[in-house]
Amino acid sequence: MPWWALTLRVTGIGWFIAISIVIGICAGLKLDTWIHTKPLFMLIGLLLGTIVAFYGTYRAVQPIFNPPGGPVEPPDQTGSEGRG
Amino acid sequence: MTGKRATQLALLGVVILLVAGLVTGAIGAAITGRDPLLPTPGIHLAPQLITGEARGETTKEVFSTDFVLTNTILSSLITSVLLVGLFWLGTSRLKVVPGRLQSMLELIVEGLLGFMESVIGAARSRSLLPLIATIFLFVLFNAWLGLIPIYQSFGITRWTDLSLTELSKAHVTDVKGKPTITVEDLKHVVEAREAAAISASGKSEAAVEKEAHKFAETNRIEITDAGTIGKQLVVDGNPVTVEGQRYAGKAAEKIQEAGGKVKTAQAGLSAAFLRPAGTDFNMPLALAIISFFFIEILGLRALGLGYLSKFNFIGSLLRFKLIDAFVRFLELVSELVRLLSFTFRLFGNMAAGEILVLLSAFLVPFVITDIVYGLELFVGLIQAVVFAGLTIVFAAVAVAGHEEEGHTAAPEHKQPEHGGGHS
Incomplete structure (x- = not known):
């Protein structure tokens, strides 16, 4: 994958972290109102959301540190840049 | 010498406009204790109805039919018509030596194609170009159409x-x-x-x-x-x-x-007839759903049912591979979360941009608004690139078969295990 595609993927991390934590909390709160266990599932959802956020971050940055096909091409010598 | 003079004059004009904006805007009005000259801008996240009736609301629509048409839908239809017309016009009489319109369109299409080829390879990018290019152009034109100054002024007061x-x-x-x-x-x-x-x-x-x-x-x-x-x-x-x-x-x-x-x-205005569709939550959501299914179907077609194995946490749970099951579960959840993060990114940027332009025109008109306006042009382009780009990047990840995924899968499945041991 070219350097900019990796950059694009990293750009998405912010929203990913926010959304996954919010979803976790919201789902937890919803479950809590159903089963009447007020803070329990909210906390579990928060934890799960945070874990998902970290996992997503890890998956997004992993190809930068550990690229599958050798190191990432540096931005100045890509032939693809001229086309894109 | 005259050039220098012109620059000075232009600068003077900008400064005068800046001062005028400060005086006439709401900030100046608040300092001097007047009422602002402009009415406070109304900010609305929900789209307005042109026809049809909202559930549970008594407001009367402009034209009474049951068919629901909101101003954002109309705007997106206009965008579509514009895009189709532009490309039809540009490609109806193809020439070997292209004219101005044709060469512009060729530039766009070839640019996008090159952009895709570097991510997903030449073989696939030709067949995937229509969808990615549509997403890109649709998001871009939606954002830019809404920035045409009179675009949102059409409307009717009921x-x-x-x-x-x-x-x-x-x-x-x-x-x-x-x-x-x-x-x-x-x-x-x-x-x-x-x-x-x-x-x-x-x-x-x-x-x-x-x-x-x-x-x-x-x-x-x-x-x-x-x-x-x-x-x-x-x-x-x-x-x-x-x-x-x-x-x-x-x-x-x-x-x-x-x-x-x-x-x-x-x-x-009771109903503005046109509003950029990106500011309606439904348009980003629809695009995100399209992009989501596009990626999943692409992965399924490339890898068969084996594609689903990376989400199969129940299978590994049955075999008592807990960490493996957890990783696969996370994979599934992050796939679903991506749907919403696509939506909110586009919606947030578009809606915030509209509000920003509106408020800057209300608070400090003229110069500051121009800066915000330029920023919004840029944001529209960036969001189009990000939406189309992320779709193709994730499609490439989904398509990346065992020959590549197997490479990364080995250390990838080990490392969370490592982390899991720590916690």
């Missing part, structure tokens, strides 16, 4: 006649929905406001008295039901003036003081 009784029932209610303001209260409000409005227009005291008395006798208020944008009180067919607008604002304040509820206090 006038609904309401008696005071109807008004006290329909619009002035407490939290539980019971009318808290009587007809008498509303009459007083109208009386007081009308007196203020008349005195503001520079008549003599006696005339004001007389007029106020006359209006106190009216038992009919017209409310220009300005839909979601605003609501305006007009007594006995008084024309919509600046006084009238202020009048409306203060009347709402009084109603609120008395414990009533008024949706919004400012007058405005």
Whole structure:
């Protein structure tokens, strides 16, 4: 994958972290109102959301540190840049 | 020398406009203690109806049919027509030596194709180009069309006649929905406001008295039901003036003081016919769903049912591979979360951009607005690139078969295990 595609993927991390934590909390709160266990599932959802956020971050940055096909091409010598 | 002179003049003009913006805008008005020249911009996240009726709302639509058409849908249709027309026009008479339009379109398509080839390879990118290019151009044109200055000015103001009784029932209610303001209260409000409005227009005291008395006798208020944008009180067919607008604002304040509820206090267009579709939550969501299914189907087609194995956490749970099951579960969840993060990124950027332009034009018009406007042009382009780019990047990840995924899968499945051991 070219350097900019990796950059694009990293750009998405912010929203990913926010959304996954919010979803976790919201789902937890919803479950809590159903089963009447007020803070329990909210906390579990928060934890799960945070874990998902970290996992997503890890998956997004992993190809930068550990690229599958050798190191990432540096931005100045890509032939693809001229086309894109 | 003349060039230098021109630059100086231009700079002077910019400074003058900046000062004028500071003086005439709402910030300047607040400092000097005047009322702002412009009405407060109404900010609405929900799209407005052009036809059709909203569920549970009593507002009347502009044209009465059951077919629901919102201004954002109309805007997206216009974008589509524009894009189709542009490309049809540009490609109807293809030449070997392209004309201006054709070469521009070729530039766009080839640019996108090159962009895709570097991510997903030449073999696939040709077949995937239509969808990715559509997403890119649609998001881009939606954002840029909305920035055309007169684009959002088309609209219609609806006038609904309401008696005071109807008004006290329909619009002035407490939290539980019971009318808290009587007809008498509303009459007083109208009386007081009308007196203020008349005195503001520079008549003599006696005339004001007389007029106020006359209006106190009216038992009919017209409310220009300005839909979601605003609501305006007009007594006995008084024309919509600046006084009238202020009048409306203060009347709402009084109603609120008395414990009533008024949706919004400012007058405005009842239904703007056009609004960039990106500011409606549904358009980003629809695009995100399309992009989501596109990626999943692409992965399924490339890898067969084996594609689903990376989400199969139940299978590994049955084989008591807990960490493996957890990783696969996370994979599944992050796939679903991506759907929403796509949506909110586009929606957030578009909606925030519109509000930013609106507010900057209200607070400090002219120069600052131009800067924000330029920023918004850039944001539109960036969002289009990000949406299309992320779709193709994730498609590449989904398509990346075992020959590549197997490479990364080995350390990838080990490392969370490592982390799991720590916690």
